[in-house]
Each structure stands twice: as C-alpha cells, then as structure tokens.
Amino acid sequence: MEPRSNNRRLVLFPLPLQGHINPMLQLANILYTKGFKITIIHTNFNSPNPSNYPQFTFKSISDGLSKSKDKSLNLETSNHVINFMNKSCIDPFAACLAKLLEVEPVACLISDALWHFTRSVADDLNLKRIVLRTSSMSCIPLYAALVLGEKNYYKTTIKEELALMTEMDIEKIYKGGLEKEKAELICNMINETKAASGIIFNTFKELEEPAFLAISQVLRIPSFAIGPFHTYFPASPSSLLDRQPVSSVVYVSFGSIAQMSEAEFTNMAWGLANSKQRFLWVVRPGSVTGSQWLELLPKGFAEEVGERGCIVKWAPQQEVLAHQAIGCFWTHNGWNSTLESICEGVPMICSPCSYDQPINARYVTDIWKIGVMLDNMEETGKTIKRVIMGKEGSEMRQRSKCLQEKVNQSLQKDGSACQSLDNLVDCILSF
Ligand code: UDP
Numbered sequence: 001m002e003p004r005s006n007n008r009r010l011v012l013f014p015l016p017l018q019g020h021i022n023p024m025l026q027l028a029n030i031l032y033t034k035g036f037k038i039t040i041i042h043t044n045f046n047s048p049n050p051s052n053y054p055q056f057t058f059k060s061i062s063d064g065l066s067k068s069k070d071k072s073l074n075l076e077t078s079n080h081v082i083n084f085m086n087k088s089c090i091d092p093f094a095a096c097l098a099k100l101l102e103v104e105p106v107a108c109l110i111s112d113a114l115w116h117f118t119r120s121v122a123d124d125l126n127l128k129r130i131v132l133r134t135s136s137m138s139c140i141p142l143y144a145a146l147v148l149g150e151k152n153y154y155k156t157t158i159k160e161e162l163a164l165m166t167e168m169d170i171e172k173i174y175k176g177g178l179e180k181e182k183a184e185l186i187c188n189m190i191n192e193t194k195a196a197s198g199i200i201f202n203t204f205k206e207l208e209e210p211a212f213l214a215i216s217q218v219l220r221i222p223s224f225a226i227g228p229f230h231t232y233f234p235a236s237p238s239s240l241l242d243r244q245p246v247s248s249v250v251y252v253s254f255g256s257i258a259q260m261s262e263a264e265f266t267n268m269a270w271g272l273a274n275s276k277q278r279f280l281w282v283v284r285p286g287s288v289t290g291s292q293w294l295e296l297l298p299k300g301f302a303e304e305v306g307e308r309g310c311i312v313k314w315a316p317q318q319e320v321l322a323h324q325a326i327g328c329f330w331t332h333n334g335w336n337s338t339l340e341s342i343c344e345g346v347p348m349i350c351s352p353c354s355y356d357q358p359i360n361a362r363y364v365t366d367i368w369k370i371g372v373m374l375d376n377m378e379e380t381g382k383t384i385k386r387v388i389m390g391k392e393g394s395e396m397r398q399r400s401k402c403l404q405e406k407v408n409q410s411l412q413k414d415g416s417a418c419q420s421l422d423n424l425v426d427c428i429l430s431f
Contacts, residue, residue, distance in 0.1 A: 016063070175353065198424070265288045372396075
C-alpha cells in the first residue's frame with residue numbers, strides 16, 4: 001500500500017561506499033513510509049540500481065573519478081578518495097540541487113556526514129540540512145578524543161570507553177593511507193556536522209547510553225537515534241542453512257572494502273579448518289591481495305574441510321544471521337555488520353581492520369560482552385570453539401539475546417527509536 005503523502009520532498013545524498021549506501025537507502029524507505037517523496041542524488045561511481053527502488057527519483061552527478069585510477073577504493077585510498085570527492089562534487093552537486101529546487105520546494109537535504117562540503121552548498125541555496133552518520137554514536141566522541149585530541153570534553157561521559165581503547169586499537173584506527181588525510185576528513189566532518197539542523201544515527205539509545213550525553217556536548221544539535229534501520233523491513237531467514245543444526249555454523253564475512261594479505265587469508269583458512277566446525281565464508285573477489293578469488297587457498301584445505309564448509313562470493317547477510325543455524329559471526333565489525341549481528345542475537349568473533357571497526361569491536365567485547373577479540377590468528381580454531389561450544393559462548397549468546405530484546409522494545413510504539421523517528425518527522429515538517 002502506498003503511504004499517505006505529506007507532499008514534502010526530501011533529497012538524500014549517500015556516500016558511494018556499500019556500508020554508507022545501504023543505510024541511506026534504508027533511511028529513504030523509512031521516510032517514504034512516513035509520507036515523504038524521495039529524490040536520491042548519487043555519484044556515477046558506485047551508483048545504486050534505480051530499478052530496485054521504483055518509488056524514488058534518482059539523479060546522478062559526475063564525481064571527477066571517471067577517468068581516474070582512484071576508482072579502486074580500498075583501505076589505503078579511501079580517505080584520499082573521499083577528500084577528493086568532497087571537492088570534485090561541489091559544482092555538479094550544487095547544479096543538480098539548484099535545478100531540483102527550480103521545479104519543486106524541498107523540505108530538507110539529508111546527506112552523509114562525510115559529505116562535509118554539502119554544508120556550504122545547502123547554505124548558499126538556503127536549504128536546511130540534516131546529516132546521517134552511518135557509524136555508531138560513540139564513534140564521534142571517541143574520534144574527536146583520539147584523532148583530534150579533544151579529550152577534555154569527555155571527562156564525565158565516555159571516560160570509561162576511552163580507557164578501554166588499547167594502543168593496537170588506536171594503531172588500527174589510523175591504519176592505511178595518510179594520518180593527515182584521515183584527520184582532515186574527521187575534522188571537517190565534525191565541524192560541518194555542528195552546523196547541521198540535526199543528525200540521524202543508525203542506532204538506538206539503550207545500546208549507547210553514555211554516547212548520548214557526549215554527543216550533545218560535542219555537537220549541540222538535535223540528534224535522532226531511530227533504531228537499526230534494517231529492522232523496519234524484517235528479512236526472512238535464508239533456506240541455505242536449513243539442514244544445519246541450531247547454533248552450529250560460523251558465518252565469516254569482512255564487509256565490502258576490507259583487504260587482506262595472502263598470509264592472513266591462509267591463516268584464516270587453516271583456522272576455520274582446524275576448528276572442525278561448520279562454516280559459511282564470504283570471500284569477496286579481489287579482497288585477497290594478489291588473487292582474483294580462491295586461487296590462494298592452501299593445498300589440502302578442501303580435503304580437510306569436505307562438506308563442513310561453504311565459500312561464497314556474497315551472502316544475503318541479514319537473512320543468514322537471522323537463521324537459527326548460525327552460532328557465531330566472525331566479522332571485521334563494520335557498523336552495519338555489528339548491528340545486524342546484535343539484532344539477531346548472534347555472538348561475534350572480532351577482527352577489526354581500520355576506521356571505526358576497532359571502536360565497535362571494543363564495545364562488543366568489553367562493554368556489551370557479546371563477543372571475543374581475535375588478535376592472534378594462530379588462536380582462530382580455539383577461539384571459534386570457545387564461542388560455538390563453550391560455556392563462555394553460551395553466556396555471550398544469552399547477553400546477545402537480551403540486547404536483541406532491547407532492540408525490539410526500542411522499536412515498539414513507546415520505545416526510544418520509535419519516538420525518535422516521530423521527533424525526526426516533526427522536525428522536518430517544521431522546516
Ligand atoms: N553484506 C552482505 N553480504 C555480503 C557482505 C556484506 O549483505 O556478503 C552487507 C552487510 O549485511 C552490511 C554491509 O554489506 O550491511 C557491509 O557494511 P559494514 O558496515 O558491515 O562494512 P563495510 O563494508 O562498510 O566495511
């Protein structure tokens with residue numbers, strides 16, 4: 001059924017990385033169900049497929065990357081490419097938005113927080129701007145403290161969380177590319193977010209309570225934590241796993257941009273083989289340096305594993321995690337993956353690579369206590385057994401189910417996420 005239109009149009013502008021495009025399109029769907037008309041402006045690079053979203057209008061802009069080798073986005077290049085696009089997209093984005101405004105009024109622009117250039121464009125066009133932050137809420141104050149050195153803000157709010165971050169965590173946050181470029185991006189994101197009319201988070205209050213206080217201290221703008229977006233459109237469990245026993249399968253996936261060396265890949269393979277547990281492993285083509293897909297799998301691996309393991313190029317992750325056969329998720333702790341695991345009550349084995357992943361992993365292991373950190377690949381087999389079979393694993397599973405219950409409550413009519421969504425809609429309608 002078509003939602004009843006409130007006749008207001010929103011323009012949404014996702015950052016062209018999978019972990020950013022998915023939540024922006026989910027947010028678009030949520031706001032569509034609240035009656036808004038939706039236009040998505042997107043770069044030519046990594047453009048979404050409009051035929052999957054016939055209810056939205058799509059407009060593409062040039063990103064300046066077309067003829068450049070910068071198109072290969074990975075850990076090393078991502079900050080550089082995002083900084084570059086924050087300059088190269090200014091004119092095409094401004095022209096596209098101005099043209100849309102000639103046709104019809106727009107209630108507000110919702111842009112990814114990392115598109116910091118959109119602040120000046122929106123100001124010039126006299127358009128309200130709300131940002132979407134696709135990472136956890138805690139990530140902003142922790143980034144501000146760790147990367148920008150603004151420690152004094154947080155004496156009373158995220159002090160404990162800050163103390164949990166190890167030197168290795170901090171090293172990983174900086175890993176890849178130039179420190180200068182990472183700091184520039186984070187600094188611009190935080191400063192231009194402070195000038196927005198609001199910030200939307202893909203999280204819910206009960207999950208990150210201390211961050212709520214810190215966020216209002218850092219940003220001083222209205223914030224809306226409207227719950228894990230994907231839960232508004234529940235996935236049905238995939239039949240792929242129907243023949244496997246309950247909580248027996250390790251699901252392994254490191255998201256859409258993480259990269260690993262041949263040695264890391266071989267270690268992962270032997271770790272999975274030696275654990276003697278069932279597994280479903282997503283190996284993204286091109287994610288192992290120096291190979292197309294599975295050429296570097298060690299000799300003897302296939303014989304050792306037999307029918308116990310399955311390797312695929314891609315999996316419908318939400319459906320997989322929702323299946324009762326899944327016993328744990330070995331993850332890089334991208335925020336979407338972390339949330340998806342929490343929403344299905346699945347404990348995690350954490351191997352964060354970079355960005356906000358070490359922060360998310362610290363929350364999983366030390367604050368929510370629903371996973372273990374895997375620092376040493378030699379320990380893989382033992383760690384998998386600990387989580388799948390051990391007492392510790394079943395305690396983590398119980399805590400994870402409690403968090404899952406909290407997610408469900410927050411989405412109920414009087415729950416925090418549901419109320420926050422109502423506040424967001426009211427806020428936009430007041431513009
Ligand atoms: N994903 C998926 N199937 C795969 C791999 C990833 O559906 O085989 C989805 C996953 O469910 C998540 C997103 O891709 O929604 C990855 O986002 P995340 O923030 O976890 O990691 P990133 O890719 O940004 O590092």
